[in-house]
Amino acid sequence: GQQVMQIPQYQHVQEGEDFTTYCNSSTTLSNIQWYKQRPGGHPVFLIQLVKSGEVKKQKRLTFQFGEAKKNSSLHITATQTTDVGTYFCAGGSGTYKYIFGTGTRLKVLA
């Protein structure tokens, strides 16, 4: 069945350093979403990418969707302590059923 893998599983960075998490699907996706889950909280929607090669920015966050629509990345520039949490990608196949990645847990050291 369809699988969505994310790397790395964990990342510790010093405050101010950059951070990137990568998402890879075993099949071509119709869209990809990114969510953030704070410790002890629930996932919160960040963004959706639909087009091949699409790049979107939200302040310090940059999201990319690969040309083949099988991979995606989230890059955070100059991390802050408020960025702490687990970042999930979720691949959509056009049926409103989403396959979530395994998540990348980010810790930011002040």
Add this chain to the structure above:
Amino acid sequence: DGGITQSPKYLFRKEGQNVTLSCEQNLNHDAMYWYRQDPGQGLRLIYYSQIVNDFQKGDIAEGYSVSREKKESFPLTVTSAQKNPTAFYLCASRRGNEQFFGPGTRLTVL
């Protein structure tokens, strides 16, 4: 004040007992989802419903059952047939492609 509510936040049950987790939304969303999250893992889809009186199995439906008699409510029953029920359960509703998650119920089976 619109949103998704899940109750209770923590739930303890003895092995062999069925238990029903509540999920209510007043966002007027047609689609609702149930996910299971285990430590260090992503979200896995249990059941989803696109509309009242209709629902489909997700990737890990065995040992679970749902009903969708009202638009606002999508309760999940964890039956004794579920081999490893201890987990964090998240309910979500969807508007467009964005999923809105409830606060979750942490179920512990003793």
